[in-house]
Amino acid sequence: xxxxxxxxxxxxxxxxxxxxxxxxxxxxxxxxxxxxxxxxxxxxxxxxxxxxxxxxxxxxxxxxxxxxxxxxxxxxxxxxxxxxxxxxxxxxxxxxxxxxxxxxxxxxxxxxxxxxxxxxxxxxxxxxxxxxxxxxxxxxxxxxxxxxxxxxxxxxxxxxxxxxxxxxxxxxxxxxxxxxxxxxxxxxxxxxxxxxxxxxxxxxxxxxxxxxxxxxxxxxxxxxxxxxxxxxxxxxxxxxxxxxxxxxxxxxxxxxxxxxxxxxxxxxxxxxxxxxxxxxxxxxxxxxxxxxxxxxxxxxxxxxxxxxxxxxxxxxxxxxxxxxxxxxxxxxxxxxxxxxxxxxxx
Amino acid sequence: xxxxxxxxxxxxxxxxxxxxxxxxxxxxxxxxxxxxxxxxxxxxxxxxxxxxxxxxxxxxxxxxxxxxxxxxxxxxxxxxxxxxxxxxxxxxxxxxxxxxxxxxxxxxxxxxxxxxxxxxxxxxxxxxxxxxxxxxxxxxxxxxxxxxxxxxxxxxxxxxxxxxxxxxxxxxxxxxxxxxxxxxxxxxxxxxxxxxxxxxxxxxxxxxxxxxxxxxxxxxxxxxxxxxxxxxxxxxxxxxxxxxxxxxxxxxxxxxxxxxxxxxxxxxxxxxxxxxxxxxxxxxxxxxxxxxxxxxxxxxxxxxxxxxxxxxxxxxxxxxxxxxxxxxxxxxxxxxxxxxxxxxxx
DNA sequence: GCCCTCAATGTAAGCGCTTACATTGCTATG
DNA sequence: CATAGCAATGTAAGCGCTTACATTGAGGGC
Numbered sequence: 122x123x124x125x126x127x128x129x130x131x132x133x134x135x136x137x138x139x140x141x142x143x144x145x146x147x148x149x150x151x152x153x154x155x156x157x158x159x160x161x162x163x164x165x166x167x168x169x170x171x172x173x174x175x176x177x178x179x180x181x182x183x184x185x186x187x188x189x190x191x192x193x194x195x196x197x198x199x200x201x202x203x204x205x206x207x208x209x210x211x212x213x214x215x216x217x218x219x220x221x222x223x224x225x226x227x228x229x230x231x232x233x234x235x236x237x238x239x240x241x242x243x244x245x246x247x248x249x250x251x252x253x254x255x256x257x258x259x260x261x262x263x264x265x266x267x268x269x270x271x272x273x274x275x276x277x278x279x280x281x282x283x284x285x286x287x288x289x290x291x292x293x294x295x296x297x298x299x300x301x302x303x304x305x306x307x308x309x310x311x312x313x314x315x316x317x318x319x320x321x322x323x324x325x326x327x328x329x330x331x332x333x334x335x336x337x338x339x340x341x342x343x344x345x346x347x348x349x350x351x352x353x354x355x356x357x358x359x360x361x362x363x364x365x366x367x368x369x370x371x372x373x374x375x376x377x378x379x380x381x382x383x384x385x386x387x388x389x390x391x392x393x394x395x396x397x398x399x400x401x402x403x404x405x406x407x408x409x410x411x412x413x414x415x416x417x418x419x420x421x422x423x424x425x426x427x428x429x430x431x432x433x434x435x436x437x438x439x440x441x442x443x444x445x446x447x448x449x450x451x452x453x454x455x456x457x458x459x460x461x462x463x464x465x466x467x
Numbered sequence: 468x469x470x471x472x473x474x475x476x477x478x479x480x481x482x483x484x485x486x487x488x489x490x491x492x493x494x495x496x497x498x499x500x501x502x503x504x505x506x507x508x509x510x511x512x513x514x515x516x517x518x519x520x521x522x523x524x525x526x527x528x529x530x531x532x533x534x535x536x537x538x539x540x541x542x543x544x545x546x547x548x549x550x551x552x553x554x555x556x557x558x559x560x561x562x563x564x565x566x567x568x569x570x571x572x573x574x575x576x577x578x579x580x581x582x583x584x585x586x587x588x589x590x591x592x593x594x595x596x597x598x599x600x601x602x603x604x605x606x607x608x609x610x611x612x613x614x615x616x617x618x619x620x621x622x623x624x625x626x627x628x629x630x631x632x633x634x635x636x637x638x639x640x641x642x643x644x645x646x647x648x649x650x651x652x653x654x655x656x657x658x659x660x661x662x663x664x665x666x667x668x669x670x671x672x673x674x675x676x677x678x679x680x681x682x683x684x685x686x687x688x689x690x691x692x693x694x695x696x697x698x699x700x701x702x703x704x705x706x707x708x709x710x711x712x713x714x715x716x717x718x719x720x721x722x723x724x725x726x727x728x729x730x731x732x733x734x735x736x737x738x739x740x741x742x743x744x745x746x747x748x749x750x751x752x753x754x755x756x757x758x759x760x761x762x763x764x765x766x767x768x769x770x771x772x773x774x775x776x777x778x779x780x781x782x783x784x785x786x787x788x789x790x791x792x793x794x795x796x797x798x799x800x801x802x803x804x805x806x807x808x809x810x811x812x813x
Numbered sequence: 814g815c816c817c818t819c820a821a822t823g824t825a826a827g828c829g830c831t832t833a834c835a836t837t838g839c840t841a842t843g
Numbered sequence: 844c845a846t847a848g849c850a851a852t853g854t855a856a857g858c859g860c861t862t863a864c865a866t867t868g869a870g871g872g873c
Binding site for chain 3: 147151182185
Binding site: 176 | 526529548549550560570587592756759760
């Protein structure tokens with residue numbers, strides 16, 4: 122559409138139009154909008170009337186260009202199709218909204234390349250700060266963000282060994298806690314169904330957590346049968362089936378997340394295995410699905426909403442120039458439900 | 468942060484810097500970036516090298532201001548915490564991305580006021596077009612969009628009586644189809660658990676669909692026991708409990724969506740009612756949950772992903788000046804699963 | 814050889830806003 | 844009563860980009 126065309130179609134009122142109508146300068150109008158305290162009551166009323174009469178609303182691009190800030194925070198999540206991200210993001214947005222900040226969300230489909238592209242896009246769009254999931258990404262992109270002066274908060278992970286500021290939980294410790302419970306019940310043949318670990322520090326940390334627990338119980342972590350598979354109910358089921366085809370069949374299958382676990386539970390039943398009679402299965406996240414499946418899933422509860430809320434506050438502070446001193450660690454809690462029991466007597 | 472401050476911190480490369488380094492004019496650099504065909508191979512390479520060396524990336528605000536378009540489409544959904552929206556939006560985004568368009572998503576928390584605010588925000592940010600859910604909203608906001616010249620596509624609804632362009636399915640007919648199946652099995656005492664109808668044309672249409680079917684079977688639609696409740700598993704359960712406390716207890720409970728239905732199924736079992744032996748329950752949407760609950764839920768399958776994909780194509784065309792002639796109707800299909808059976812013999 | 818055409822590139826005028834700095838007209842002060 | 848000080852407002856210079864229009868120069872037709 123040519124410029125001329127567009128102009129003739131819609132001639133939106135500008136700051137200058139408002140100024141003319143209110144018989145003041147553009148500076149005064151701008152001040153009315155941005156720092157009303159600086160302008161006299163009478164003038165302000167005049168201006169606001171003009172704004173209203175004209176149906177004026179400021180042009181975001183122009184504003185960003187002139188003011189060099191956007192009141193916008195960006196977030197990139199692996200996928201929208203996952204209740205845990207959705208929930209956290211919803212809380213995140215609600216909290217940002219309360220601070221007058223707009224949230225831009227995009228999803229990377231778990232692809233590092235797309236994520237990088239999205240980061241650049243969001244920065245180009247003037248995001249004042251970014252919320253990212255997990256630590257794993259190229260050094261180059263971190264440098265890019267640093268150069269740009271864009272504050273970044275990592276979520277979904279708490280790892281004191283990482284330099285970057287983060288808010289989240291200790292995936293490794295949390296999973297170790299669950300695994301210890303499994304081992305305490307007497308399980309010795311452990312299967313692990315994990316999301317793909319490459320580029321996913323959360324998934325890796327969870328697997329490592331299981332191994333930590335095994336080591337602690339004097340087991341060789343290498344003995345655990347590990348299958349990595351993309352996130353979906355179906356894949357969880359397939360992985361379980363593959364696992365049962367090997368000897369020794371695991372008596373407990375620890376899954377990296379609830380979705381995989383639910384698939385595993387359903388497949389187990391399809392295969393005629395009782396859960397937890399023949400095989401115990403555990404998840405991670407505690408999404409709704411966990412309580413809908415039968416029996417309800419033993420899992421690790423993660424305070425997603427709380428994480429979203431706090432992340433928003435931290436980021437708003439960071440943009441305002443008050444960066445948090447240190448990373449925030451949130452607690453997870455074990456949810457012992459129906460899918461975990463002692464191993465079969467044999 | 469003062470301007471001076473900011474400048475001293477980060478002096479990002481601009482178009483002009485690239486131009487200088489490549490020893491061409493800013494116009495040429497701009498052309499390299501936006502219509503590379505217009506510029507000679509050799510020049511382009513020189514420019515792209517400079518772009519790369521400097522780590523240049525264009526300033527979105529400036530670009531939007533000068534070009535008067537943003538390659539951005541906005542979408543407002545009631546909530547991210549709902550698999551059906553998430554799924555459609557994910558497909559929507561993927562398709563937009565393929566066309567080089569960025570998606571801005573925000574959620575309204577089912578509040579008309581917030582939705583209106585979000586619409587204005589997105590427009591101010593320069594969204595070239597908008598995807599909205601359902602028809603229900605104030606005339607004023609439609610006029611606002613019209614004045615601004617922002618094309619709008621309504622999704623999740625197909626209603627030929629509405630003037631506005633939409634893509635979706637006929638909620639009313641789809642639900643009527645399901646309800647007819649329920650009635651055909653002999654149910655005469657019908658309960659309806661619906662999302663809140665105020666401001667939600669989809670929910671209303673679904674309720675109306677049930678009533679249509681009842682009328683067709685010679686029943687008085689007023690006889691159906693209707694409970695409206697906000698979207699959540701828990702509320703579905705509560706509604707079912709309330710329903711069972713009334714006489715005559717419905718033998719079939721038709722729910723406006725799967726989430727309510729899943730809550731109802733679980734509550735029914737908690738109350739010692741067999742599903743579908745004592746009470747049949749149906750849903751709408753066919754989300755994952757529907758197949759995880761036991762017994763699996765009879766519901767209406769909606770092609771969410773397909774809707775998202777097609778919506779993206781339509782909107783891209785609209786922005787390009789090729790508005791679709793007419794609304795698009797997608798087919799829904801009945802998914803008869805375990806929660807629907809004949810009424811108890813009595 | 815002259816002129817026209819056309820492709821490649823350059824020049825420069827904005828796009829709509831914010832804000833440093835200048836101006837104005839007060840009041841309070843000595 | 845002159846003047847410093849201050850609050851309210853105005854002036855105008857950009858912010859970084861796109862694009863209409865101008866310029867250049869090479870190739871082709873006569």
